[in-house]
Amino acid sequence: MSSDVAIVGIGIHPFGRTEGVSGRAQGAFAARQALADAGVEWSDIQFTYGGSHSAGDPDSLVSDLGLTGAPFINVHNGCGTGGSALISARSALMSGQYDLGMVVGFDKHPRGAFNTDPASLGIGEWYGQTGMMVTTQFFAQKIVRYMAEHGIGHETLAAVAEKSFALGALNPNAWRRKALTAQEILDAPMVNHPLTQYMFCSPGEGGIALVLARGEVAHRYTSTPVYLRSAEFRSRRFGSFEVFSPWTTPETLTGPTSDAAAAAFESAGIGPEDIDLAQIQDTESGAEIMHMAETGLCAHGEQEKLIAEGQTRPDGRLPINTDGGVIANGEPIGATGLRQVYETVMQLRGNAGQRQVPGAPRTGFTHVYGAPGISACTVLSR
Amino acid sequence: MSERRWVDDSLFVDPSETTSPTLAGARCPRCSTTTFPYQSGCPRCGGDAAERIALPTTGTLWSFTVQYFAPKSPYRGFEPFEPYGVGYVDLGDVCVEARLTVNDPAALALGMPMELVTLPAFAEGDVRVDTFAFAPQEVTA
Numbered sequence: 001m002s003s004d005v006a007i008v009g010i011g012i013h014p015f016g017r018t019e020g021v022s023g024r025a026q027g028a029f030a031a032r033q034a035l036a037d038a039g040v041e042w043s044d045i046q047f048t049y050g051g052s053h054s055a056g057d058p059d060s061l062v063s064d065l066g067l068t069g070a071p072f073i074n075v076h077n078g079c080g081t082g083g084s085a086l087i088s089a090r091s092a093l094m095s096g097q098y099d100l101g102m103v104v105g106f107d108k109h110p111r112g113a114f115n116t117d118p119a120s121l122g123i124g125e126w127y128g129q130t131g132m133m134v135t136t137q138f139f140a141q142k143i144v145r146y147m148a149e150h151g152i153g154h155e156t157l158a159a160v161a162e163k164s165f166a167l168g169a170l171n172p173n174a175w176r177r178k179a180l181t182a183q184e185i186l187d188a189p190m191v192n193h194p195l196t197q198y199m200f201c202s203p204g205e206g207g208i209a210l211v212l213a214r215g216e217v218a219h220r221y222t223s224t225p226v227y228l229r230s231a232e233f234r235s236r237r238f239g240s241f242e243v244f245s246p247w248t249t250p251e252t253l254t255g256p257t258s259d260a261a262a263a264a265f266e267s268a269g270i271g272p273e274d275i276d277l278a279q280i281q282d283t284e285s286g287a288e289i290m291h292m293a294e295t296g297l298c299a300h301g302e303q304e305k306l307i308a309e310g311q312t313r314p315d316g317r318l319p320i321n322t323d324g325g326v327i328a329n330g331e332p333i334g335a336t337g338l339r340q341v342y343e344t345v346m347q348l349r350g351n352a353g354q355r356q357v358p359g360a361p362r363t364g365f366t367h368v369y370g371a372p373g374i375s376a377c378t379v380l381s382r
Numbered sequence: 383m384s385e386r387r388w389v390d391d392s393l394f395v396d397p398s399e400t401t402s403p404t405l406a407g408a409r410c411p412r413c414s415t416t417t418f419p420y421q422s423g424c425p426r427c428g429g430d431a432a433e434r435i436a437l438p439t440t441g442t443l444w445s446f447t448v449q450y451f452a453p454k455s456p457y458r459g460f461e462p463f464e465p466y467g468v469g470y471v472d473l474g475d476v477c478v479e480a481r482l483t484v485n486d487p488a489a490l491a492l493g494m495p496m497e498l499v500t501l502p503a504f505a506e507g508d509v510r511v512d513t514f515a516f517a518p519q520e521v522t523a
């Protein structure tokens with residue numbers, strides 16, 4: 001694994017709503033924590049990739065962290081921001097140009113559903129004016145079809161969110177820290193049929209930083225390096241069903257999630273059957289169900305049984321979203337993909353406390369999905 | 383309200399036809415891929431000479447949801463807000479996303495026959511702004 005890239009330091013600013021603390025300040029908080037975790041100074045960091053969607057220019061963090069002259073590159077790539085920053089940093093280290101770098105992501109979004117201008121995606125104003133420029137409608141329509149095709153019931157949608165809140169309650173950095181029963185989740189106000197309020201994530205706030213090193217020098221910084229075995233990003237191909245689509249193909253042929261996941265497993269030389277725990281995009285509880293199969297972690301239609309048996313809980317056969325996922329943590333766009341990596345490192349180090357996956361897990365998988373049809377996946381191992 | 387207009391004329395084959403409209407799609411002459419609304423570029427083969435075609439006015443419901451809260455801007459609707467249905471209708475070569483005239487999920491089912499209708503979307507002063515929508519098809523004996 002000497003040619004791999006290792007994560008040698010991690011930092012987090014708690015997710016949720018932190019009044020009076022800017023997104024930038026949350027990013028700086030996470031960065032300082034990651035530096036301390038790796039036992040290095042900001043002046044040791046040779047380059048940084050930083051991402052934020054709506055909380056300012058990441059490279060302005062240098063005025064808080066120190067003006068060292070090292071390159072700091074801003075990444076602004078929608079839901080793929082964290083994944084893109086991570087992939088860029090990994091390439092910079094694998095090229096041999098650097099030994100030590102940082103990836104930082106933070107955000108702070110206003111309350112309520114994300115608001116997107118159709119023109120920014122090349123769609124006419126009519127689409128938004130008539131009420132179809134709504135992310136949640138996409139996930140609802142995708143799961144309506146999926147539930148019919150694979151015989152999945154509403155109680156499974158509720159069971160996913162019930163697990164998310166139960167794990168959020170065990171995660172000191174989560175936003176939603178109160179467990180809810182499946183019945184409370186089913187009885188909550190409907191947002192988009194068949195999904196209720198508690199089945200959806202909300203835009204939120206938070207910050208994550210990772211210190212990365214070339215695998216060959218990782219042991220200078222930590223006795224518990226976690227290796228980034230692969231990181232792959234894909235955009236949609238023809239025949240995938242995506243958010244903000246005025247039209248789609250009658251037959252869904254492919255999707256960026258399955259493309260990115262397959263590439264990540266192949267380039268890591270580690271298959272889905274070898275994965276000990278996974279963090280996958282759960283924008284709503286249906287997304288967790290669909291992405292379990294799209295990533296290859298299980299077969300289509302197998303999810304309902306796995307979930308009912310508790311196999312996706314930390315002590316199950318296929319632990320999913322062990323920190324409560326975006327349902328319990330909210331979705332600060334710049335930080336959300338990196339939170340999945342943070343949680344995986346916590347688990348592989350054995351530091352995840354009450355939500356720790358038993359049996360000293362060795363491998364983890366992360367997956368983000370977002371508009372306008374992108375996915376980024378990583379495979380990590382001790 | 384005496385006057386009306388379409389939310390966007392370019393969505394229709396003949397915007398002056400206000401009661402029985404037809405949606406204008408695009409078909410790639412190279413690979414026959416059909417898209418909506420019209421765009422010259424083909425997302426499948428990269429061609430750049432799509433023909434403007436009239437899409438079928440009937441199809442089947444491919445998927446659906448109901449919007450229970452008022453979206454943020456640029457959404458424009460009537461006050462007070464009424465939940466509305468949204469769905470994809472399979473027109474054979476392409477599925478088109480549209481407002482549905484029905485907002486009760488129990489009255490909607492995958493595969494049910496649907497037909498194109500017009501729907502008042504919002505008002506602009508005295509002008510009623512219409513859009514296209516799909517309604518469950520009336521069964522004629």
Ligand SMILES: [Zn+2]
Nearest residue numbers: 410413424427
């Ligand atoms: Zn073509």
